[in-house]
Amino acid sequence: MEFDLFDASYNTVLAAPSYAEFCARLTGYNCQRCPRGSARTHIVIDRGNPAARVLIVSERPGDNEDVQGRAFVGRSGELLDRIMASIGLDTNRDTLIANIVKCKAEVDRAPTTPEAEACLPYLRRQIELVRPQVILLLGAVALKYLAPSRARGEEFSMEREAGQFFTVAEHPGVQFMVLYHPAFLLRDPTKKAVMWEHVKRLRALLAGHDAVFGAHVSAVSQTRFPPAP
Numbered sequence: 575m576e577f578d579l580f581d582a583s584y585n586t587v588l589a590a591p592s593y594a595e596f597c598a599r600l601t602g603y604n605c606q607r608c609p610r611g612s613a614r615t616h617i618v619i620d621r622g623n624p625a626a627r628v629l630i631v632s633e634r635p636g637d638n639e640d641v642q643g644r645a646f647v648g649r650s651g652e653l654l655d656r657i658m659a660s661i662g663l664d665t666n667r668d669t670l671i672a673n674i675v676k677c678k679a680e681v682d683r684a685p686t687t688p689e690a691e692a693c694l695p696y697l698r699r700q701i702e703l704v705r706p707q708v709i710l711l712l713g714a715v716a717l718k719y720l721a722p723s724r725a726r727g728e729e730f731s732m733e734r735e736a737g738q739f740f741t742v743a744e745h746p747g748v749q750f751m752v753l754y755h756p757a758f759l760l761r762d763p764t765k766k767a768v769m770w771e772h773v774k775r776l777r778a779l780l781a782g783h784d785a786v787f788g789a790h791v792s793a794v795s796q797t798r799f800p801p802a803p
Contacts, residue, residue: 576588576695576698583603584603584605586599586603587599587600587603587696587699588695588696588699590699590703592703593624593700593703593704596699596700597619597620600617600619600696601619605617605677607692607693608675608689608692608693609679609680609689610675610677610679610685611677613678613679613680614635614640614678615640615641615643616640616641616642616643617643618635618639618640618644618645618673618676618677618678619643619645619676619696619700620644620645620672621644621665621666621670621671622645622666622667622668622669622671623667623668623670624670624703624704626667626668626669626670626704626706627668627780627783628663628670628707628708628710628780629669629670629671629701629709629710630646630654630669630671630672630709630712631671631672631673631711631712631716631720632645632646632671632674632712632713632716632755633673633674633675633684633685633712633713633715633716633755634673634674634675634679634682634684634685635673635675635676635677635678636650636678636682637678637682638651639678640677640678646665649760650755650757650760651756654671654712654756657756657769657773658773660770660773661773661774661776662777669710670704672697672700673697674690674693674694674697674716674719674720675689675693676693676696677693684715690715690719694719697720701745701748706748707747707748707749707783708749708751708776708779708780709745709748709749709750709751710751710752710753710776711751711752711753712753712754712755712756713732713752713753713757713758714730714735716752717735717752720750721740721742721750732754735752736752736768736772737752737768737771739751739779749779751772751775751776753769753772753776754768754769754772
């Protein structure tokens with residue numbers, strides 16, 4: 575666990591013994607560890623169920639998330655909800671959604687490396703407390719910071735990484751999977767068919783885990799994969 579010798583309140587957040595206490599402490603902590611702290615209205619910790627076995631990690635909150643203080647509630651979030659529903663997952667019940675950084679910037683942009691590094695201890699603590707079985711990484715930015723060895727070098731290709739399962743030494747026992755970010759699908763609906771193949775792999779993984787461990791299985795939704803907007 576990471577600590578700051580000069581910020582006892584920050585240390586208290588990371589030392590929270592439960593996920594509920596972590597959220598309460600982080601909400602009450604006026605984090606200013608990167609420039610995004612001065613631009614936000616609300617710190618955006620998550621959306622969904624901390625007891626879920628699937629953690630979805632995206633990049634950053636936008637304006638809608640900043641206003642509501644909840645992750646993934648804009649157009650991309652609506653599309654994500656529909657994509658997960660197509661394989662029987664309710665994002666508010668069956669997943670927990672978080673971001674690499676927890677605050678919006680002064681303009682909507684990807685987090686810088688210093689911003690991401692300042693915020694990652696919060697996400698790592700979330701993972702420790704939630705103990706997910708599967709972590710879905712939405713887009714290249716989430717991959718870059720949670721599985722950096724897979725996202726560096728001239729040979730990196732999001733097309734090659736998307737839909738693949740892999741493990742990360744820092745998080746033993748967790749299956750990682752990269753998916754296209756819903757915002758990318760909104761810009762390029764032609765990737766819808768590829769995304770459908772990817773989430774079917776996710777459905778098969780979860781079904782296989784249920785068969786082995788006897789976990790509760792939500793009935794697969796009859797909803798078709800969301801059409802291109």
